Amino acid sequence: MKQHLCSLCNSYSDYKYNFRNRDYYQCTNCFSLFMGKAFFSTQKRERERYLEHNNDVHDERYQRFVKPITSAVQNDFSSINTGLDFGGGTGPVITKVLTDKGFDIVDYDPFFNYRPELLEQQYDYIACCEVMEHFFDPYKEFMLLRKLLKPGGKLYCMTKLYRHSIYFKGWKYKDDDTHVFFYHRKALEFIRKEVGFISLSVHKQLIIFEG
Secondary structure (H helix, E strand, C coil), rough: CCCCCCCCCCEEEEEEECCCCCEEECCCCCCCEEECHHHCCCCHHHHHHCCCCCCCEEEEEHHHCCCHHHHHHHHHHHCCCCEEEEECCCCCCHHHHHHHHHCCCEEEEEECCCHHHHHCCCCEEECCCCHHHHHCCCCHHHHHHHHHEHHHHHEEEECCCCCCCHHHHCCCCHHCCCCCECHHHHHHHHHHHHHCCCEEEECCCCCEEEE
8 A cells, every 4th residue: 555644743654444445544653543635525525424413502411521621721711811612513512611601712613613814813722622533634733723822822622542452443433434533642742842832731532732
């Protein structure tokens, strides 16, 4: 199989798996697994897939799911700070929960709330829940997120990290065809150093970068 370059750290990556006629590669540097670009969904297919998500912002189960982020924001910031919910999809529940608590947060989504003017500002904190695994170009997207963050601000992400012990072919997280990049812990360290974050902390699925 043709060798691919990692879209995060630009290192050589080796062919690893084929699943549902999609090829996956593993980076030899940051150890992340990613889908070959030839198998990326079209924008039309992406939007259709996201519309299949039943994301009701009033659903208590959905609110509990994002609680690692909403609780961390409430612990670290207050209503005087500004926030961005990046990629909230059809149901920006983080925006809903924090707005109800009196927080000043806005929602941006390239498909369902496309407001490019929001990407011309900076924020004290950014929430990015179950979004980073969808990035076609993770290096570019994390550079953007860093630019949007004020000095001393925090970027809160949630995703399932890839570990060497995971049996990839049986891992359900990769079954969604819009999940294209699976980060190893070493990839997070690369992001911290390369993109310019001061610190990184990982608490299960919650990932916090500090600017």
